[in-house]
Every structure is written in structure tokens, then in C-alpha cells.
Amino acid sequence: MAEARCCFKLIGAIVVVLLLNMNSPCIGCSERDRQALLALKQGLVGDDGDRLLSWGTEAQNRNCCQWEGVYCSSNQTDHVVKLDLEDQSLRGKISPELVKLQHLEYLNLRFNNLSQSQIPDFIGSLSNLRHLDLSSANFGG
Template identity: 40%
Template sequence: MTHLCKPPARSVLASLDFGCGSITRGYLHGSCIESEKQALLIFKKALIDNSNYLSSWVGDDCCAWQGIGCDNITNHVTRLELQYGFLSGKIHPSLLDLKYLTHLDLSSNSFDGIQIPEFFGSFKNLIYLNLNYSNFEGLVPHHLGNLSNLQYLDLSNYDYSWDLRLKMDSMSCLSKLSWLKYLDLSGVNLSSVIDWFSSVNMLSTSISVLHLSNCHLSNNISSHLPSMNLISLVSLQLRFIDETIFIVVKHIESISHIFQTYYTILLLTSITIHQ
């Protein structure tokens, strides 16, 4: 068994369960599904793998390959976790043949110049989607709002040059993710989003972790924070915003941890709100 699913970084998230655990390889109960193996090989062919990260992708049993996790009864591929693979190139829609996929992690790769594929919104069983530090560009597709079972979404794309290449023009699609517990949009340009407050507020019964660092929200976030009804929130991360947020945010009584950076000086502050 291999541990592939990267857990949330901070201890405050320890109690949240996104199904990140041991992957039981399908070869314990037989070979993988042939159509899914072919889909993965087509996906591999479209990638640029200069580090030979996918060198194990040979042989009949795709469940034994690097980054692949299968259900140990049905042998369907349920996890595709290729973080830190230094992969680039294109993401082929052959992945749509992985109909039982629950975890997709392409974080810390180099998909420079391409958009997050719209077809990612078709993985109906997905509960975990991590695309951070993968250098995607352009608009985040609204189709992600179709992932009705999603609990973890990380699109963070840190770029301290303030030239944010990944952007959203609306967050209304996210308001449909009623099971979402973890949302990280750090480094995603939200300057054109006018519905961010209402969309986030609609996640009030589910969201526990919200990271909006360096999102170009500095001009309008202060007035909204006191009215946010995030009853499940335990962690809020805000960076590169006005210092007045530090005062206003204390009105959100459910928050137990606040991390704030003031412009280019790192000021990590933790506050516990006692009810």
C-alpha cells in the first residue's frame, strides 16, 4: 500500500476527512479494467515526462502503476495522484473513462499555458481535487460546479509578482458544492468577481477551511467579513490585504485560527475566538 494523497498542511485540519489514506493496489485481487488502462496510456502519451515519473506505467496491471489507486474489489481506478511529478504537456480527455475516480491530484506540476480542462467537471464521483502549484492559466471553468460530491478543492497558484495568471469571473459555480469543506483559491485573481461574498456565504454549513490569500480582494473584502455566516469555519487565511481586516475578522466567531500576511512582510498571527 502506498500513501499518495497529500493531507492538508496545518494541524487545524487534522480532524477533516477527505479520504486521504492508504491506496490498496488492485493487483491484490486481479488486473485493472482494460478500458481504464488504455485511457491512462493515452493520457500519458499527451504528457511530457522529462523526469520519467511515469516509468512504471508498463505491463498489464495499471493498478500497480505509480500514482494509481484502485478499488480492491472492483479494480476500477479511483485515484489518480501525480503530485510532484514535474509533468507538463496536455491533459487528454481520455481520463473521462475513469468513471469511478474519487481523487485527482495533479499538484506541483508544470502545465504552463493551458487552462484547467472543462471536462474535470464531469467526474461525478470526485471528492478531492488538488491542482495547486501546477501553473494553469486562464479562467477557472464553471464546470467545476458540477462536482456535487466534492469536499476538497485546491486551486492555489502562488505568484508573488502579482501577475496572477489563473482567474475567476464568477464564484457562483462553487456555491453549488454543498459538501465542500476545504477551499483554497490563494493566488487566483478574483478582482472581477462581484459575487464572491454571496457564493462563499452559501457554503456556510459545510466549509471549514477557506484560503483567499493574494486574490486581489483588498478593496472590498473588509465590508463583507462581519456579515459572513460561516458557522463551520475553523481556519481562515488572508494574505496581502489591508491590516484593518485583522480587526474586522474577529466578528466571525466560529474562526479559531487566522493567518495573515501584511504586504511583503510575513506576519503570522494566530487568534482563538472564545464564544
């Protein structure tokens, strides 16, 4: 009988911990980074469908660290540090909201068709950027 009570207490404690974790926000990208990426997506379209389909606002897609081409730091805040959109058949304009990705170190837009815009001036404002590849992105101007 004492063993059964002990097991029930242990199971009860596990259930409480699981419920608490379900109600707490999961660690993921910052809201600021997520909004900046959604603004970027809004200005871009793919030639053969939506290549940025994993980038969404639905509950299952809210963590931008799990989006295709998006890589985050491994600390508690999970800031976007790498954006690799090479060869995604993207066209359109790069949103100035990209500058809100303050921790971005790596940006690759190689092999896309961004002829509707020039290389944005605000790229120079990405102060943590260490790698930038715009080759064959077909920027206009």
C-alpha cells in the first residue's frame, strides 16, 4: 500500500511538471525576430510556389528557429543569427525590417531573382554581419 501511494505521488508530480511546462511559453525565437522575418517573407515570392511555407503565424509555426533557412543562437533568447535562402527561386523586395535582426551574422541570398529591387542600403546597418552572399541574386540597378 505504501509503495502504491509513493508511485501515485511520483506520477502526480510528473503530471504537475508536464502541465506547468505546457502552460509556459516555449523557448524559441524572439517576437522581434519573428516579426522581422514575416515582413521579409511578405516582400518575397517564389517562382514555383511558396518556398517559405514553414514561415507562418499558426501556433505550430510560431517558432522561427524551426523555419527553413533560419538558424538561431543556442542561448535562452534564441536570436536569429543565420539566414540562408540560397537558390530558393525568390523574387521581390527585401524588407527594411531585416535590420531588426540585430544578431544576424550570416546572410545568404545567392541564386535568387531579386531584380525588382536594388541592394538595400540598410544592409550596412547589420552591425553583426560577418558573412554576406548576394552573388547571382540578380539585384536591379
